[in-house]
Amino acid sequence: MKKPKTPFGQALDAFVSKTGVSKREIQKYLDTHGHPGFSYQMILDTSIGRCAGYKIVPAVTGFMEAFDAGNITKEDVKDAVKQYNELHPDQKRA
Secondary structure (H helix, E strand, O other), rough: OOOOOOOOHHHHHHHHHHHOOOOHHHHHHHHHHHOOOOOHHHHHHHHHOOOOOOOOHHHHHHHHHHHHOOOOOOOHHHHHHHHHHHOOOOOOOO
């Protein structure tokens, strides 16, 4: 049985559906913009309440707000993913 989403998880899913920016892309953007160490799995775990997320939630929420305000564009996200992939060639690609 799937765990129910937290309010953060619901907001994140709505953002992903609305913008087309994936959770993995958000993780890679955050990693290259001052929040290294937030793994994709940590974001998933926080969205279902398996992880407290006291650092992840404000970072991801700030990203979503900045994106909605137009301060971060899809091009910025693509550039961050490219930069992340260059810095971490052993990681899976988004």
